[in-house]
Structure formats: structure tokens, C-alpha cells
Amino acid sequence: MGRPKGFEPDVAVAQAMETFWTKGYCATSPADLAEATGVAKGSLYHAFGSKRELFARALDLYGRIGSGQTEEFLSRPGTAKERIHAYLVLLVDTDLAGPVRRGCLAQNTVEELGGRDEEAARAVHRIEERMIALFAARIEQGQRDGDVDRSVDAGAQALLLQTTLAGLRVMTRTFERPVLRRIIDTALAGL
Amino acid sequence: MGRPKGFEPDVAVAQAMETFWTKGYCATSPADLAEATGVAKGSLYHAFGSKRELFARALDLYGRIGSGQTEEFLSRPGTAKERIHAYLVLLVDTDLAGPVRRGCLAQNTVEELGGRDEEAARAVHRIEERMIALFAARIEQGQRDGDVDRSVDAGAQALLLQTTLAGLRVMTRTFERPVLRRIIDTALAGL
DNA sequence: CTGATTTTAGACCTCAAGTTCAAGAATTAG
């Protein structure tokens, strides 16, 4: 019983996620969150406890959406190299398509809060590990399919791929599309 | 004439740089800066105008120190691959050696402010371009020395190297030394 | 309908961030 919620918590978290992603954690105020979700500040605090807790939920959602999309995208038809190449291009193009380049929420988080916030760093680490596992799995799939050499160390390549991806998202902040394409092509030349 | 400055502006900028680097731009308050520099808030404002302007000077200093050290380190005796490998290891180890992992100021800046602060993004871009030029020059040197294949596209490899470096600094936030070493080894295997 | 329970929304509070200022201290030209 009791009065029913006037908003969908999951939807509010998703909207908060967008705001944190675009503006960063520090630069997002409770007022911003109220505006983004259409829920009054008081209600947000009632439902989520604090800005930090709402952020934790937003980051968690981000990780789940991201790995879901990654898995889906990598598993479409094609060789491992083709799919991974397309994936990197997709990420870059998506970021460049928006009104502001906002990179990756997880990465932004660890760069902004990593030093001070142990739990944020752990949450990001979990997201990274999941991504690496997906990359490794796709490379191993490629080996089974015969399009990736058996001698390749899938784990090491997956780790490097995640690193390249992270670097690419930094470069996307300040370089233009042709340069970024060139980086992707160079990075995957050796696969 | 007039009363002489009670502090060395360049020294204060260096101290401010350390603080911004460790805590991030947002999380650094004027009080923090006063404490770090040993100069009263009022004097800082008198000398530098605003937090943002002091930060601009700190970032500029960071870029100059960084490219100077990089140039010096890369030009020590050894092959291009050896020097670059040692350089990546040095950066990782230096970051891990500190009490907090603080990554790269330029990169932290563009991730924290990139979306909102055009000028910060441009400043970081200049730093990145300088680094890429240094890498390219060192690879070309290797080609002249005969330790790098002539067929290598130095510009493309330099761009990729900067990307890998950026990614590595993200990974350094959440992964431990052995993993990071493995990434470096994998990244440079193809050189 | 009543009472118990939960949510809402905005007023309210506290504190610190970022900046300005006023009054004084140090220096030098004349």
C-alpha cells in the first residue's frame, strides 16, 4: 500500500546516467538531476539516498547496457577482425555524432574519481573485465572459425584491445574522424 | 617599484599543477591551492586572476615538462623499440609508485572538462600533437639507425603509440603492474 | 470512511566554493 511512485526508478536512473555522462560527476548538481529526470530533488533523495548512490546505479546501468550492446554487435556475422574493426568505428562515430564528445562514462569516472573513490574504481574495473572477456571470447571464436591464427594469445590481445579502445576514446576528445580512422586501421593491421 | 612578490610565480604554478593533477580540476578548491602554494588566497587571485587561469598555466607547464622529459628519455642510447618500451614502463611504474594513481594531467583534463571547456581541449590537443611528433621523430631516427624497418609508416605508428599510451594510463587506474607489463609487451610486439 | 503507509514537492538549512575588498606592509623614485 502507500502512495505509488510517480516515476519509474529505472527510467530516472537512465536519465541520470545521461546527465552524468555528459557533464561529469562533479559538474552534475542535484538540480541538474531533478531537471533531467523530471522528478523533484526531494523525491530523488527519498528514492536514491544521495547523489553518490544514484551515480552508482547509473554507472552500473551503463556497464550492463554497454556489455550487452557489445556482445550483440560482436556476434553479428563476419570475421573477428571485421567485427572488432566495425565496433571501434561505431564507438568513434557515435561519440562524434553527438552534440558534445563525452567519451565513455566508465572511463570518465575512473579519471575523475579514481584517485579518491575506491568503490568507483572497483565498479569501473568490473566493467573493464567484462569487456575484456567479451573481446577474448570473440577472438577465440575467430580461432575456431579459422579467421584468427591459432598462435594468437587471445587474452593478451583482448587486453591490448581494451587499452586501444580506452586510448581511442581519449583521442576522440581532440582529434577528427580521419585521424581516428587511421588509428583504428593501424591498430588492427597486425591481427 | 612597489612591494616585491613574496613568492615565485613559477614555483606556485608548479605546486598548483601537482594539486590539480592529484585531485582534479573541480575537486581542487582555492583553499587547497593556497595550502599547496603557501600563498594566501587573495594573493593568488591577485597574481593569477582566477582558478581557471592558474589552471591554464599549470597545464601549460605540465606540457612543457612532459615533452622535455620525453624527448630526453627517448634520445638515450638504444633502439627505437627499446627506448619506447622503457618509456612506457617508466610511465606506468612512476604512476604506480605514487600514493595515488593520478594518471596524466592532460588526459584527466580533457576527460573532465573536454566537453565544456573548448580552450582546455585545445591546450591538451597541442600537448598531444607535440608528443606524437616526438614519437614519430624517434621512429624515423630508428629507421635511419637501421633498427626500424623502412616500410613502417612513422606517422601512423606514432599516432597509435600515443593512443596506446593514453589507454595505458586509463588501465593503470584499475589494473596491477603485471597486467600492465603484459599490455606493453603485446603492444610493442609488432614493432 | 478511517487509519496506516508511502510518496511528493518545494521550502528550508548549512556549508564551502570562488571571488572581491579593505587595510596594511614593503619597496623605490625623488
Added chain:
DNA sequence: CTAATTCTTGAACTTGAGGTCTAAAATCAG
């Protein structure tokens, strides 16, 4: 020494961040 000039500092100011609270609103069991 005086005046002009520049620098110093702690206090004062303004604003908004982050969070609490309360009165009203909505729901449902009995």
C-alpha cells in the same frame, strides 16, 4: 622622509551545492 606603487592577507561577500524536513497527496486494508 614622502609619495606613489605594488603586493599581502584575512575577512567579507555571494552563490549554489548537497541534503533535510514537513505538510499535503495518494493508495489500500479493514
